[in-house]
Amino acid sequence: MAGPVPPPPLAQFAGSPTRRFYTGGKLDRALGIDDLRARTHRRMPRFALEYLEAGSEDEATLAREREAFGEWRFLPRTLVDVSERTPARPILDRPAPMPVIIAPTGLNGVFQEKADTALAIGAARAGVPFVQSTMSNDTIEQVAAVAGLRHWFQLYVFGPDHIWQALVDRAAAAGCEALVLTSNSQVFGNREWDARTRASETRPSLATIANAAGHPRWLVTTLGHGLPSFVNVIGFVPKDHHGFFQSAFWIREQMPKSLSWDTVAKVRARWPGKFLLKGILNPEDVKLALAAGVDGLVLSSHGGRQMDWAVAPLDILPRARDIVGDRMTLMLSGGIRRGTDVLKAIALGADAVMAGRAPLYGLCAGGADGVERALAILHKELCDAMGLLGISRLDQLGPHLLEPMRAL
Numbered sequence: 001m002a003g004p005v006p007p008p009p010l011a012q013f014a015g016s017p018t019r020r021f022y023t024g025g026k027l028d029r030a031l032g033i034d035d036l037r038a039r040t041h042r043r044m045p046r047f048a049l050e051y052l053e054a055g056s057e058d059e060a061t062l063a064r065e066r067e068a069f070g071e072w073r074f075l076p077r078t079l080v081d082v083s084e085r086t087p088a089r090p091i092l093d094r095p096a097p098m099p100v101i102i103a104p105t106g107l108n109g110v111f112q113e114k115a116d117t118a119l120a121i122g123a124a125r126a127g128v129p130f131v132q133s134t135m136s137n138d139t140i141e142q143v144a145a146v147a148g149l150r151h152w153f154q155l156y157v158f159g160p161d162h163i164w165q166a167l168v169d170r171a172a173a174a175g176c177e178a179l180v181l182t183s184n185s186q187v188f189g190n191r192e193w194d195a196r197t198r199a200s201e202t203r204p205s206l207a208t209i210a211n212a213a214g215h216p217r218w219l220v221t222t223l224g225h226g227l228p229s230f231v232n233v234i235g236f237v238p239k240d241h242h243g244f245f246q247s248a249f250w251i252r253e254q255m256p257k258s259l260s261w262d263t264v265a266k267v268r269a270r271w272p273g274k275f276l277l278k279g280i281l282n283p284e285d286v287k288l289a290l291a292a293g294v295d296g297l298v299l300s301s302h303g304g305r306q307m308d309w310a311v312a313p314l315d316i317l318p319r320a321r322d323i324v325g326d327r328m329t330l331m332l333s334g335g336i337r338r339g340t341d342v343l344k345a346i347a348l349g350a351d352a353v354m355a356g357r358a359p360l361y362g363l364c365a366g367g368a369d370g371v372e373r374a375l376a377i378l379h380k381e382l383c384d385a386m387g388l389l390g391i392s393r394l395d396q397l398g399p400h401l402l403e404p405m406r407a408l
């Protein structure tokens with residue numbers, strides 16, 4: 001199957017009438033994240049879409065992330081006064097208008113120039129944190145300069161220790177509030193659809209080049225200043241590997257397959273702020289994390305891009321909450337497209353969620369304004385769904401308001 005996994009079948013009328021998402025440029029006419037996604041698909045060249053959408057191998061993990069949400073239904077209460085309601089909820093002990101964070105995504109420079117700065121501006125306007133990836137194409141300092149931003153940094157460990165130490169120190173000096181260590185990506189997931197856009201490791205295919213040439217606006221706004229560079233780490237890359245693809249593959253090869261809880265302890269000891277581990281999907285690892293002194297966990301399959309046929313974060317969320325109790329912050333990342341997804345995650349034990357593709361669709365549809373629009377859509381959907389469910393505050397949520405659709 002080429003391209004993205006389609007959204008789960010909802011109430012459609014077998015093709016009649018023909019329905020279309022809004023793909024125009026008036027962002028306030030984008031009613032749902034799917035409108036922003038449809039505009040993204042109109043605007044971006046195919047290789048950028050494959051990078052954005054692809055999962056690994058058969059994309060079974062990717063599909064499961066959405067399916068898992070479909071297996072829970074609400075038990076809405078009625079005749080409850082919901083005239084004053086808010087999805088506000090603290091994130092890492094600081095107030096936030098909703099429990100949503102922009103997840104780290106690398107290489108956003110293929111979508112537009114200064115993409116991470118745009119994501120950060122959208123996040124700051126919405127009052128939610130933004131996690132900048134190690135593989136960002138904007139410098140840590142450029143993003144840190146965005147006024148009012150809750151700036152977090154995501155760390156990939158690669159090469160000798162001095163590299164991650166320098167990155168951690170730089171993130172601390174830039175005032176980052178939290179460090180997110182990604183633990184599940186030392187072996188690179190087999191993303192065939194992404195790889196098929198290249199003729200070799202270092203060369204796009206002719207079809208990719210021809211398709212990109214058919215997107216002149218993207219060419220000007222994205223490649224107008226040359227290919228994006230991994231600016232925060234390029235200084236550690238040997239000069240003969242500074243090319244775009246060469247540097248990406250070189251870094252990938254330097255990621256130690258021996259990453260362990262010892263590394264976690266070393267990073268913990270060096271980082272002065274809040275420290276989260278991202279990429280956990282097994283309850284045994286949740287238990288080990290408790291002993292490792294981390295402040296929180298992000299249950300995640302990397303957006304279905306790493307181990308195929310894995311469970312979805314939502315599948316293990318209730319068990320993970322049972323294990324950690326109130327001793328640790330628990331977050332989920334994977335499959336968030338609607339306010340109701342956020343509600344289900346919170347009801348099943350998450351303190352907050354990290355959304356990856358949803359804000360990226362906003363970015364591709366309309367830069368920082370599009371990111372802000374994506375977050376506003378999630379906020380509005382959350383408020384509306386809370387009212388429909390009969391709650392006024394998120395602490396009223398719980399499994400008692402959900403019904404599993406299969407034996408769990």
Ligand SMILES: Cc1cc2nc3c(=O)[nH]c(=O)nc-3n(C[C@H](O)[C@H](O)[C@H](O)COP(=O)(O)O)c2cc1C
Nearest residue numbers: 103104105106133182302303333334335355356357
């Ligand atoms: C294009 C793309 C790039 C990503 N890059 C990173 C990364 O650099 N670091 C990381 O920890 N996770 C990365 N992820 C995983 C996201 O942080 C997040 O967990 C995932 O996208 C969640 O699923 P969702 O897209 O359905 O919200 C990436 C995901 C995507 C889609």
